[in-house]
Amino acid sequence: MINTKKIIDMKGKEPITMITAYDYPTARIASEAGIDIILVGDSLGNVILGYDSTIPVTMEDMLMHIKAVRRGAPDAFIVGDMPFLSYEISPEKAVENAGLMLKAGANAIKLEGGEPYAETIRRIINAGIPVMGHLGFTPQSVNLLGGHKVQGKTPESREKLLKDAKILEEVGCFSIVLELVVEQVAKEITENVKIPTIGIGAGRHCDGQVLVFHDIVGLTTMDLKFVKRYANTYEIMLNAVKSYKTEVKNKVFPSKDNIFE
Numbered sequence: 001m002i003n004t005k006k007i008i009d010m011k012g013k014e015p016i017t018m019i020t021a022y023d024y025p026t027a028r029i030a031s032e033a034g035i036d037i038i039l040v041g042d043s044l045g046n047v048i049l050g051y052d053s054t055i056p057v058t059m060e061d062m063l064m065h066i067k068a069v070r071r072g073a074p075d076a077f078i079v080g081d082m083p084f085l086s087y088e089i090s091p092e093k094a095v096e097n098a099g100l101m102l103k104a105g106a107n108a109i110k111l112e113g114g115e116p117y118a119e120t121i122r123r124i125i126n127a128g129i130p131v132m133g134h135l136g137f138t139p140q141s142v143n144l145l146g147g148h149k150v151q152g153k154t155p156e157s158r159e160k161l162l163k164d165a166k167i168l169e170e171v172g173c174f175s176i177v178l179e180l181v182v183e184q185v186a187k188e189i190t191e192n193v194k195i196p197t198i199g200i201g202a203g204r205h206c207d208g209q210v211l212v213f214h215d216i217v218g219l220t221t222m223d224l225k226f227v228k229r230y231a232n233t234y235e236i237m238l239n240a241v242k243s244y245k246t247e248v249k250n251k252v253f254p255s256k257d258n259i260f261e
Contacts, residue, residue, distance in 0.1 A: 001075050001076070001077055001107075002036055002037070002077045003077065003107075004108065004130045004174040007036070007037070007077075007174055007175055007196060008174055008175070008194075008195055008196065010036075010196060010207065010208075011194070011195065011196040011207050012207065015207065015208055015209065016036050016037065016175075016196055016198055016207055016208025016209075017034075017035050017036045017037070017208060017209065018035065018036060018037040018038070018039055018079075018198055018208055018209070018210035019035045019037075019038060019039070019210065019211060019212075019213050019216070020038075020039045020040070020041040020043060020210065020211070020212040020213060021038050021039075021040065021069055021072075021073075021213045022040060022041070022044045022047065022048050022065045022068070022069065022213075023048075023065065023068045023069065023072065024068045024069070024071050024072035025072065026069075026072070026213045026214075027068070027069040027070075027071075027072030027073040027076070028072040028073060029213075030073060030076070030213065031072065031073035031074075031075065031076045035076070036077065036208070037076075037077050037078075037079060037198075037208075037210075038069060038073055038076045038077070038078050038079070039078075039079045039081065039110065039210060040062065040065050040066045040069050040078060040079070040080050040081060040106065041081045041212070042054040042057045042062065042081040042082075042083045042084070042139070042140070043081075043139070043212060044057065044061065044062075044065055045057040045061075047212060047214050047220065048065075049061070053139065054083070054084065054139045054140055055084045055140060057083040057084065058083060059083060059086050059097055059100065061083070062080060062081065062082075062083055062086075062101065062104075063100060063101065063104045066078065066080045066101060066104040066105050066106050067104050067105055069105070070104070070105030070106075071105075077107050077108075078105060078106050078107050078108075079106060079107065079108045079109065079110050079132055080101035080102075080104070080106035080108070080109050080110070081109070081110050081111075082094070082097060082098065082101070082109050082110065082111040082112075083140075084140045087111050087117070087120055087124075088117075091119060091120045091123040091124075092123075094111075094120045094123065094124055095123055095124055095127045095129070098124045098127070098129045098131075099127065099129065102129060107130065108129070108130035108131065108132055108174070109124065109129060109130070109131055109132070110131070110132040110133070110134055110177065111131065111133070111134065112134040112135075112138035112139070112140050113134070113135075113138060113164075114133070114135055114160070114163070114164025114165075114167055114168060115163065115164055115167050118167050118168075118171050121133070121168070121171045121172070121173065122171045122172065125171065125172040125173075130174050131172065131173050131174070132173060132174060132175050132176070132177060132198075133165075133168035133173040133175070133176040133177065134176070134177040134179065135151075135161055135164050135165060135168070135176060135177070135178055135179075135181070135189075136151040136152070136161065136177075136178045136179040136180050136181040136186075136202065137149065137150070137151055137179045137180035137181075137201075138179070139179075149180070150180045150181070150182060150201070151179075151180055151181050151182070151185075152181045152182035152184075152185035152186070153182055157185075158182075158185050158188075161178075161181065161185055161189060162185075162188065162189060162192060165189045165192065165193050165197075166192065166193065168193075168195075169193045169194060169195050173195060174195055174196075175195050175196045175197070175198055175207075175208075176189075176193065176195060176196075176197050176198070177197075177198050177199075177200065177210065178197050178198070178199050178200070178202040178206060179199075179200045179201060179202065180200070180201040180202070180226070181199070181201070181202040181203075182203075183202065183203025183204065183205065184203075186199055186202035186203050186205060186206055187203065187205035190205055190206055190207060196208055198210050200226065201224075201225070201226030211227060211228075212227075215227045215229070216228070216229065216230050216231075217229075217230065217231045217233040218230075218231050218232040218233045218234050218235070219233050219234050219237075220234075221234065
C-alpha cells in the first residue's frame with residue numbers, strides 16, 4: 001500500500017492519480033485499475049444522495065461510505081473527506097471526527113480551508129492522523145464564495161491561495177487539493193510548496209489529478225469543463241434496463257436458461 005511518505009516523494013517525479021469513489025463496486029474498480037489514492041468525498045451528497053450541495057452530508061454518511069470503500073479496496077490508500085461542521089466547531093471535535101474516519105478504514109483525512117484551520121490541522125496531525133489540505137473552490141463554503149467560481153483570478157485571491165498553501169505545508173499536510181484554480185496560479189503554488197498538489201479544474205501543472213468516478217465513466221449528466229468522460233455508462237445502463245423491461249413485458253425473460261428444473 002502507498003503511504004504519505006511515498007506520496008510526497010512522488011512530487012515532481014510521477015503524476016499522482018486520485019479518484020473519488022463512494023461504494024464497494026466503484027472502489028474495487030479503482031483499486032484494480034491501480035489508482036494511487038481513493039478519496040471518499042463529501043461530494044457523495046451530490047453524486048449519490050441527490051443533494052444540491054455537500055452541506056447536508058453528515059459524519060454518519062461519510063463513515064458508512066468509507067467502510068464500503070475499504071471493503072472494496074482493502075489495500076488502497078483511502079482519504080476520508082471531513083463534512084461540513086465536523087471540524088469547524090473546535091479542534092477537539094475535529095480530532096475526534098478524524099479519528100472516527102480512521103477507525104472506519106481511512107488512512108488519512110481531507111478538510112477544506114487554509115489559515116483559519118491551521119491550528120485544527122496541527123492538532124489532527126499531532127494525534128497521528130495524516131491530513132490532505134483543500135484550497136481554491138471549497139464546496140462547503142459555496143454560500144460565501146457566491147457559487148462555483150474559479151479562484152485565483154485577482155491579485156488578492158492569488159496571494160491568499162499562495163499564503164494558505166504555504167501554511168498548509170508548514171503545519172504538516174502531506175498534499176493539497178486545488179479545486180477550480182486558474183492554471184497559472186496552480187502552477188505557481190505547485191512550484192512554491194514541497195508537498196504535492198492534486199488538481200481538479202486547476203490545469204496541467206499540478207503534481208496529480210483527481211476526478212469523480214461517476215464523472216469519468218459518464219454516470220453523471222452534468223457538463224463540466226474540467227471533466228473528461230472516458231465512457232458513457234449512463235446510456236449503457238439505461239439501455240440495459242430498457243431491454244430488461246421489454247423482455248419482461250414480452251415474456252422473453254426469464255427464458256429456459258434462467259429457470260430451475
